[in-house]
Amino acid sequence: MDLSSVQQEILNALIALFQEKKEAIKGQNIASSIKKQPGTIRNQMQWLKALNLIESVQGPKGGYKPTSKAYSALDLASYQEGETVDIFKKGKKVEGATIIEIDLTTIPQPDVCKSEIKLIGDVRKFEQGDDISIGPTPVNNLFFKGKISGRDDVNNKLIMKIQEIHSIPNIPVEDIASKDVVTISPNDSVMEVVNSFVKHDIRGAPVVDEEEIIGMIIYSDVGEALIEDEETKAKDFMRDTITIDFDEPLISAVKKFRKHQVNRVAVVKDDELVGIITYTDVLRRLTAIGIDYYQDKDI
Template sequence: MRFSHEPARMSSIELTSSQRAILTALVNLYTEREEAVKGEDIAAEVDRNPGTIRNQMQSLKALQLVEGVPGPKGGYKPTSNAYKALDVQQLDSAAEVPVTHDGEEVDANVEEISLTSVHHPDLCRAEIHLRGSVRDFHEGDHVVVGPTPLSKLVVEGDVDGKDDTNNVLILKIDRMEAPAEQPAH
């Protein structure tokens, strides 16, 4: 998990919103399963036709963002360039930061928490960047994020918006809490 944007190292690659959505879905599914991902699974994730996915994969292969895996267990795998193009940190064992959606823990991990509009006296929002789909989240749903590994930060609020392409939830914060550290004796 990270708390600030790092400059993208692959800024020379401009992806269309469709390519970005497909690549994001591939990275999320690959991270979840740790095996090649079938085009049909990506198609279901981004709500597109499998033929469209196959066509897009050709251009993503040409950009060296995806590699094809032949055979019955085949599919697609993201290259390290894919993670760079999406500005996603590739960690061997990312710290787990739980996400609860309307009281149920979901299979997603928090990649970044950005606080926005903290200067506003009555309204504070947080952008929650997930490694996992935000498709099942809807405006008004209650979400609890955390605790984070180091500070034990917990952010709680209601979904105020979302960005499906970049897997971002925008929360209207109800509560934010990080327990104070005990002084050393």
């Protein structure tokens, strides 16, 4: 279907806003997103509705929604059936954005390896020179890291100079998890926790009560507790524990790091603690993964 550049911009903006908000989008919000006059949006919406690319919703919460035909018109039909692929800018996930296609355009020229990245989301959130990371991709668990060198607002694409490409190996977490786990008692004082961290040269440990994992403490938790009272008990400042089964693939651990914004996960077998896997363990296994899901909170 042949659409004008303005119609493509409007449709891309509508889909991006709809995916983010999950509700009908008002014309003025589309206009603001792509810096067009509201009158231009209204006029084009009549054509897009006639082409069955959008539907209008009446009422106070009314607005416009893209139809399935709209996704097809912009070559986004596969997105409705596939998994999301996240994109990160300066180490932080860009909400409402997901990657649809990565086209490596200069493979024969390794010193200028570039890619065209088609996405659903507001492409105007990115500027030339931004450091970005993408991944993991489905099936192959690929991660890309690079720098934005251009932007195509009409086709909703980014041009990225690729600096690194990595793939998470398909191995179980037990293969790289630390087996000698230092644990904390729920009644240990904050000073006892500090001494344990220093003695074993660690930055976090699970809290275990009668062989049951009841929490996790990391270095930053200790600092906050010390300000309050040196006699504060571990059970009073521990955080919830994120766990993973010993036989789950390594990519599952990486996804948990990202989803829960943590750097360590307790490895369990039949609900029993058998190890700890940290973001550092993954880095060591891969030498360098090149993906910063978050700003080095605690490792």
